[in-house]
Structure formats: structure tokens, C-alpha cells
Amino acid sequence: MRFSHLCLLVWALQASATILQNGQVREDAYPGQAPEILVDDSWRAYGPDAPEISYKGRWDRQYVSCERLPGIKLGFTGSQLALRFGSQTSEGVLLAYRFGGLDWKFSNVTTNAIYQFAGPWTAGMNSTREKTFEMRVQLSGVYIASDGELTKALQYNKTVEIIGDSFASGQYATYEGLSAWAYSFAAGLGDVEYSITAYPGICLTDKSCYSNEARGMTHQWFYAADVGARAEATYGNNPQKWNFSAHPPADLVIIDLGTNDQRNNVSGSDFYDSYTALINSVHDTYPQAEIVLMSLWGKFFRYGDKYIQSPFYAPDLHRVFESFHDQPFVHYFGTKGILQHNDIDPQGHPTDVGHLKIASHLMQWTKLKLGWEFGATGAEVQHDTLYWNDQAGYR
């Protein structure tokens, strides 16, 4: 049996990375390191193909995902849970995990090793019989102590898919994907399943925009593996198509693409054609889905004593939206005016605060325009944001 693997390269770097907040080192930035263990016959073993495991995001047939925030969700009984990571796991990759609605924890893992995520030390294990384990980042074999078993975790009935680039992936944000607007939006809604189909550097238009991105999203959306070098080395010119019928269709699809096209000089008319093609592909695949085009915030320039926002492809995106005017499933979410110049970090991506502003506005928009209710009951979404104000006195 093959076990699973992971190649979230940026997370691999971040695993040993220090988080700086205004020059101060964040202490205990990644709580929750799982111990590496050996399992014996007192554990029940399950393969990565166990039907109780729900995969979120795109995973290929070797149970590898190279997206920034793929996940698994499973249920189990008993109080002990361990996972094995396969040979393609990036060395030292950091993953985020949690039980039920408890806070996110972090652990780095290595190849061909088994880590125990739940044990008698884990809060909440004694209080409910069936627990939910959720991991955003990776997969593998699963082991449950022999007094328990694997179960399917509760699945929400509504599904959201976000199609995007490094912005939706949270590149350069504090906890990357876990700090991204895409995750904050979908997890913030509370009672939806979600997938984030996003790759840093990807263009909407089908072209290679940066060295690691062979194809654009109009092509890549149909495939299970990512556009990076690992997938190409593994599958060559026979990449695995994504089997849409094996997964629940999305009810809501948000598209945030085009910044890389702009940086790669894709013309407005090519951008228009690609956008129209992607909307048609999404609609053919998910005929019931509401599709939201997110406008591109673009750049901010200082002009005299003011800042001016210069969104990318604004007329082209309007033209795309107009061309679907008799098709009520296409919506437009305007981001102009939500971010200010200092919500963009020195690497050209939103700061954590910028991501939260986008997510919060989009949540409210989804409620007002589409009539979705907020279903969150208080489970942590943004991790470790208390540092903004944890003092009663300021002197």
C-alpha cells in the first residue's frame, strides 16, 4: 500500500521560520508538535483510500497535494490518532491540525514517519465519543488505537470553492493559507465545506507565467495535480484529471485571478477571453453554482499628498460581467476601496489585516446578496491574532 506525501514547499521553509511582529520574535508561534512514534498491533491501520477520510482541495492519485491549503477531515472514536507521511513529503513540512472546534495546532513532519496527533494529553478527547480531526495541509495512512475506529466526520451541505493565486493561498501572510482571505472567508461562514484551488504565480490565461507554473488556470482547473515541477516529474505528459463527479458540486465559486496575468503583460482581450472560458467551464461543471468574479485591487501609488488605487483589468472584468448579464448566476464582488496602501505588504501581497478585510467584506456580501447565513459558533478561524490588543493598560 502506498502512503501519502506532500510538497508544500513554502510551508516547509516556514516550519523553521521565525515570525516577527514589528521586529519582535513571536514566542511559541507553532504550538502542538506531535511526537513521532512507532505503531504496533494494538493500533488499527487504515490506508489513505479509506472512505471515512474526506479530502478537501485537490489531491492526486498518490494522495499528494501541492496546493497551499489542502486538507483532510475524518472522525474517530477512542482517544488516540496517528498519521503516517509518505516518501514524497517535503522534509520538515509544517501542517496545521485541530480537533472539532478547538484551536489550530501546528506540527512539522518528515517522510516515512508516523506521528501521534491525539493521545490522553489532548484536550476534549474524554468529553465526546466521536471526535472530528481536521488537518489543513496533508495526508497519509491513519492509525487509531484498538479501542477506537475511524468514522466519517459530519459533512456540511453547502460547498464553496475558491479559485485563485498567491492571494487566495496566503503567500507571505503570517500563517500562509491559514491567514489567507480565502480560508478566512470560507471557514468564517462556519457551516460549509470548502476547497481552495489556488497556486501562487498562476495566471488565469493558459500560459507559463513563472518558472514553477507550467499552465494557467483555464487548463489547470481540470487537473488533480498542481502545475509545479514535482507533478510534472511524477506524471509527465499524462497528468491526472480531477474527477469532479467523485466530489460534491460547489454551490458557490469565487474567482480571484488576473494579477499574475497583468504582471506578465497578458492583453485585456486575452484576459477577457480566458475569464469567459473559465466561467463557462465552472458553470458547465457546477450548473447550480453561483459564480463570483472578484475585482483585482491592483496597486497603490502615492501622488502628491494622496494615495491612488489602480485596479488591474477593471474595464475587461466589467466587460466579462456584462457579457453574462442575462445569466443571474454570475456576480461581481468589487474590492475597490476595501484595502488601503498599507494593507499591502512589502512583497506585494495583502497583510494579515488586508486578508481579513477582504474576507469580512466578502462574508457580508455573501449574506446580503446571496442570502447565506453565518453558521460559525465560535471555533477559531484566525490563529494567534490576540497580540493586537491584549493589554488593559497602555503605559
Ligand SMILES: *[C@@H]1O[C@H](CO)[C@@H](O)[C@H](O)[C@H]1NC(C)=O
Ligand atoms: C520541527 O519542530 C521541532 C519542534 O518545534 C524543532 O525542534 C525542529 O527543528 C523542527 N524540524 C524541522 C525540520 O523544521
Ligand SMILES: *[C@@H]1O[C@H](CO)[C@@H](O)[C@H](O)[C@H]1NC(C)=O
Ligand atoms: C482523559 O481520561 C484519562 C483516563 O481517565 C485521563 O488519564 C486523562 O488525563 C484525561 N485526559 C484529559 C486531557 O483530561
Ligand SMILES: *[C@@H]1O[C@H](CO)[C@@H](O)[C@H](O)[C@H]1NC(C)=O
Ligand atoms: C444535510 O442535509 C441532510 C438532508 O437534508 C440532513 O439530513 C443533514 O442533517 C444535513 N447536514 C447538515 C450538517 O446540516
Ligand SMILES: *[C@@H]1O[C@H](CO)[C@@H](O)[C@H](O)[C@H]1NC(C)=O
Ligand atoms: C469518477 O467518480 C465517479 C463517482 O465516484 C466514478 O463512478 C467514476 O468511475 C470516476 N471516474 C474516473 C475516471 O475515475
Ligand SMILES: *[C@@H]1O[C@H](CO)[C@@H](O)[C@H](O)[C@H]1NC(C)=O
Ligand atoms: C511587460 O512589458 C513591459 C513594458 O513593455 C516590459 O518592461 C516587461 O519586461 C514585460 N514583462 C514581461 C514579464 O514580459
